[in-house]
Amino acid sequence: xxxxxxxxxxxxxxxxxxxxxxxxxxxxxxxxxxxxxxxxxxxxxxxxxxxxxxxxxxxxxxxxxxxxxxxxxxxxxxxxxxxxxxxxxxxxxxxxxxxxxxxxxxxxxxxxxx
Numbered sequence: 001x002x003x004x005x006x007x008x009x010x011x012x013x014x015x016x017x018x019x020x021x022x023x024x025x026x027x028x029x030x031x032x033x034x035x036x037x038x039x040x041x042x043x044x045x046x047x048x049x050x051x052x053x054x055x056x057x058x059x060x061x062x063x064x065x066x067x068x069x070x071x072x073x074x075x076x077x078x079x080x081x082x083x084x085x086x087x088x089x090x091x092x093x094x095x096x097x098x099x100x101x102x103x104x105x106x107x108x109x110x111x112x113x114x
Contacts, residue, residue: 012056012102013040019100019107025050034083037076041100042084047093051081052109056102065101066110074114 017027020043028049029042041052053073055065062068077097085092099113 008058009054009056012100013054015102015105015107016041016052016054016100016109017043019109020050020052028088029084032080032084034080034087036083037080039077039080039084044090044092048096049085049090049092049094050096050098051077051084052098052100053077053113054100054102058104060103065103066099066113069099069113 013030017030020041021027023045025043025045027041028044029039032039032042039051040054041050043050043052053069055068057065057068074097081095081097085095096112097114099110101108101110
C-alpha cells in the first residue's frame with residue numbers, strides 16, 4: 001500500500017471515529033490486529049459493541065466504499081469480532097457490524113450493515 005493510500009485510509013478512520021464520538025460512542029480500539037486480520041474501529045455505547053469497517057475512497061472509479069465489503073470480508077470481521085471479545089474480556093449484550101463509507105471528507109455510516 002502506498003503512503004498516499006495509507007494516509008487516505010487513516011484520515012477516513014479518524015473521521016469515522018469522530019462521527020461515532022459525536023453520537024455518544026466511545027472508541028475502544030483502532031486498528032486492532034490479530035494473526036487473522038484487522039478491525040478498523042471498535043466503538044461502544046453502554047453494553048453495545050460496534051465493529052466498524054471503514055472504507056475510504058477518493059472516487060467511485062473502483063466502486064463505492066460499501067461495495068468493497070463483500071461476503072468474504074464480512075465473514076472475516078465476524079471471526080475477528082469473536083477474537084476481540086475473547087481478548088478484551090468484555091461481555092457485550094449486543095454486537096453490531098457497521099460499514100463507514102468515507103468519500104471526500106463525508107462520512108456515511110451504514111449501521112447493521114451485515
